[in-house]
Amino acid sequence: MKKITLKISAFLLLVMFGLQVDAQPILWTEDGTYKIGARGTNFFMTINGTTGALEWNTELPGDDPTQVWAIVGHRFAASEHDGGNGAGYMEITATIPGVGNFTMATDAVSTDGNNITIIARPGDPIDKTADLTDLSGLDQFQRRKAKVDANGDPDSGGTNPADGNNALFLKTPWSNGARYGVTPTAAGDPVEFNGGGIDVIDYHLVQSLSTKAFNASSIFIANPVKNELSVKGLTSNISQVAIYSLLGQEVLSRKLNGESSLNLDISALTSGMYIVDFKGENGSLTKKIVKQ
Structure with missing residues (x-):
């Protein structure tokens, strides 16, 4: 009976812990590995282990490498396109043991405008900083802030989070850039950016890389x-x-x-x-x- 009581207590502690985390803004605050979730859903950016496609999926057990992304300053930050300081340009990569490295990117073309699909491209980030027509390249994202309420949920009258980032942008050579703004509705949905409103992302910190x-x-x-x-x-x-x-x-x-x-x-x-x-x-x- 005592052992059962301990297990129940541990379970309740986990539930309470989960509720406390989910009720608060979940932000990018430092270089590290993260699970990237769509706010208000139970979907996370995932590399499909069969097709290699980047899609939304429910959370997999543990720190499954198909859902864990290193989000750090871009190794080839395109500073010449950002006032000389390259602030906020990030690379988002994943490593699947036995398979290889992947870089979050897009293979869109100018006719796609701001409506683009994000992919998991095999390999490491590409150095395109010397090409001034390429702006920040196609794998250089920017962490940003979206207006939210005290719980981290979208609120046009809210204030930006002061201590982290809750949104994601990608600049392209043919526009002012696209942003995560298409909330998934089902597992298997592609990760899509557009030029509309900014949707909130939950950056679940797995491990600090500082x-x-x-x-x-x-x-x-x-x-x-x-x-x-x-x-x-x-x-x-x-x-x-x-x-x-x-x-x-x-x-x-x-x-x-x-x-x-x-x-x-x-x-x-x-x-x-x-x-x-x-x-x-x-x-x-x-x-x-x-x-x-």
Whole structure:
């Protein structure tokens, strides 16, 4: 009976945690990996594992790599088209183990105007900054702000979020640019931009990439987890892995000595969400897991 009560309590905690997060603006605030969701829906930008197409889909279990995007300053920021500072130009990329890298982009042409479909192009971002007729290229997005209320929902009379971004633009050579403004209605819908109103995007932070001491993109955790936590892609400067409850209590830890992979027995942990903290002498990074 006590074990059942603990499981129910953990479940209720997860539900309350989810409600608290979903009720607030979910913003891009820092370089990191994100799940990109359409506000007011349960759809996320997803690379179709069969066709390679970029589409909206329901959230997949754990941090599925087809739904996790690195959103950072563009490596070839087209500063000459933005007053010399290149502010806000971002690259949005994904890495699927065993398949390769993908860059969010468009292969639209001028006749498409502002109504364009966004794709997941195999490969890395392309350097087009030397071509002044290309403006910011076709894979250089801009994080922007849309007017919202205190809960992060669209509100023409609301104020822009002060501490992050909740919208997404893409400039093209033939117009002032397109923006995410077509809310999906069903799984499988393409990701479409237009020249109309700005719809709100939820940027669900998966992992901060601000700590340069780690090659964060290499670390992979199978998620959700049952009785064994499997971690791959560890780097030599990670000296300890610790697991914390959502209340901040350390429930398990293991010192490392240059291992590239790790398997931890977590069968004794109750079901629920936990934080895995990777520690090194120059900092730390965290990932979320769900113990089934």
